[in-house]
Amino acid sequence: MNDLPDKLQRKLDDRNASNALRKLGTQNGLVDFSSNDYLGFSKSEALFEATHHYLTENHFTQNGATGSRLLSGNHPLYAVLETMLSKFHDSEDALVFNSGYDANLGFFSCVPQRGDLIFYDEYSHASIRDGITMSNAKSYKFKHNDLDALKALVLRHSEFPSKSKQTTYIVTESIFSMDGDTPDLKAFADFCTRNNCHLIVDEAHAIGVFGEKGNGLVQELKMEQQPFARIATFGKAMGCHGAAILGSSSLKQYLINFSRSFIYTTALSPHALATIKSSYSELLKTSKIEKLHQNISFFKTEIERLQLERLFISSNSSIHCCVVSGNETIKEIAKKLKINGFDVKPILSPTVPKGQERLRFCLHSYNSEKEISEVLTLLSTFV
Numbered sequence: 001m002n003d004l005p006d007k008l009q010r011k012l013d014d015r016n017a018s019n020a021l022r023k024l025g026t027q028n029g030l031v032d033f034s035s036n037d038y039l040g041f042s043k044s045e046a047l048f049e050a051t052h053h054y055l056t057e058n059h060f061t062q063n064g065a066t067g068s069r070l071l072s073g074n075h076p077l078y079a080v081l082e083t084m085l086s087k088f089h090d091s092e093d094a095l096v097f098n099s100g101y102d103a104n105l106g107f108f109s110c111v112p113q114r115g116d117l118i119f120y121d122e123y124s125h126a127s128i129r130d131g132i133t134m135s136n137a138k139s140y141k142f143k144h145n146d147l148d149a150l151k152a153l154v155l156r157h158s159e160f161p162s163k164s165k166q167t168t169y170i171v172t173e174s175i176f177s178m179d180g181d182t183p184d185l186k187a188f189a190d191f192c193t194r195n196n197c198h199l200i201v202d203e204a205h206a207i208g209v210f211g212e213k214g215n216g217l218v219q220e221l222k223m224e225q226q227p228f229a230r231i232a233t234f235g236k237a238m239g240c241h242g243a244a245i246l247g248s249s250s251l252k253q254y255l256i257n258f259s260r261s262f263i264y265t266t267a268l269s270p271h272a273l274a275t276i277k278s279s280y281s282e283l284l285k286t287s288k289i290e291k292l293h294q295n296i297s298f299f300k301t302e303i304e305r306l307q308l309e310r311l312f313i314s315s316n317s318s319i320h321c322c323v324v325s326g327n328e329t330i331k332e333i334a335k336k337l338k339i340n341g342f343d344v345k346p347i348l349s350p351t352v353p354k355g356q357e358r359l360r361f362c363l364h365s366y367n368s369e370k371e372i373s374e375v376l377t378l379l380s381t382f383v
């Protein structure tokens with residue numbers, strides 16, 4: 001086999017030298033403060049059984065999709081699922097993608113056109129940024145969660161009087177994946193409405209966590225009619241895989257025709273679709289969302305008790321980050337927590353900006369108060 005070209009080997013060596021080499025880990029039996037499985041759905045046997053039962057009862061015994069959705073892979077379950085999703089999320093329509101990464105890549109690479117403008121939060125997820133890179137529109141990032149900075153940027157770059165052909169897209173997340181915080185979504189949406197901008201909200205970490213039945217933060221704030229599109233993903237609190245873009249039927253039709261990550265890939269298997277359906281049914285019955293929020297409140301009380309607030313980014317979500325500068329330092333703290341039985345992931349630069357390295361605590365409905373107290377007490381001895 002050929003050796004890795006020198007240039008690539010040097011990049012790996014540089015990563016290693018800055019203590020930031022990424023490695024695949026193995027699943028461990030540690031107390032989970034790291035997965036996105038906020039409600040424990042991924043390990044629910046009841047959910048597994050419900051999916052199996054649904055598939056066999058309906059004689060959906062096919063393993064693979066057999067092709068892309070535009071060719072042979074559009075299993076009847078897609079229509080069932082997309083109808084359910086639009087109802088649950090109070091959206092005119094929904095289009096399922098194979099993952100949140102695919103949904104963002106597919107959306108941003110084909111919706112904003114040459115001559116259009118995209119303004120996106122500087123901490124937007126990589127899938128959003130990658131999609132924007134593929135777009136022909138001009139893009140500008142604004143300071144994290146800062147509406148005033150966004151307003152100034154829009155004012156500076158928009159053409160006045162606005163060219164009728166120029167469309168402006170504003171992109172944010174309801175819960176930021178590396179900070180766990182949230183923008184003033186209402187204010188962002190009102191700004192967009194007043195200025196005829198198209199708002200896109202990635203709800204990856206809000207689905208299953210916020211909203212009356214886990215419908216997401218946009219619905220909790222009763223502003224579901226305002227965004228041009230929402231991205232819901234199923235690999236986090238829903239415990240399975242896939243994503244949907246929620247928006248109008250005409251947006252759906254456009255994406256089916258032009259979104260390359262939708263068109264040129266094998267569709268999800270019927271089993272994957274049935275699992276998403278079962279997870280949504282479970283959301284309607286479960287009391288795990290309340291339990292998750294009790295744990296979030298308890299975690300915050302404990303941070304206060306241990307006087308750790310100065311290190312934590314303020315958050316009401318299931319993601320809580322303790323910022324301690326330096327890849328080496330946080331790797332060392334994570335290692336010590338691991339030795340004591342706790343799985344807390346160090347988030348290194350370049351995933352986050354240098355100096356902003358952090359320990360990212362993901363909270364779940366199944367964490368106990370004892371576990372939360374123990375891990376934070378331990379942390380307080382290391383920082």
Ligand SMILES: Cc1ncc(COP(=O)(O)O)c(C=O)c1O
Binds near residue numbers: 233
């Ligand atoms: C905000 C956000 N959007 C999109 C994604 C991608 O979703 P998926 O894991 O389904 O590809 C993630 C995943 O980490 C995310 O945090």
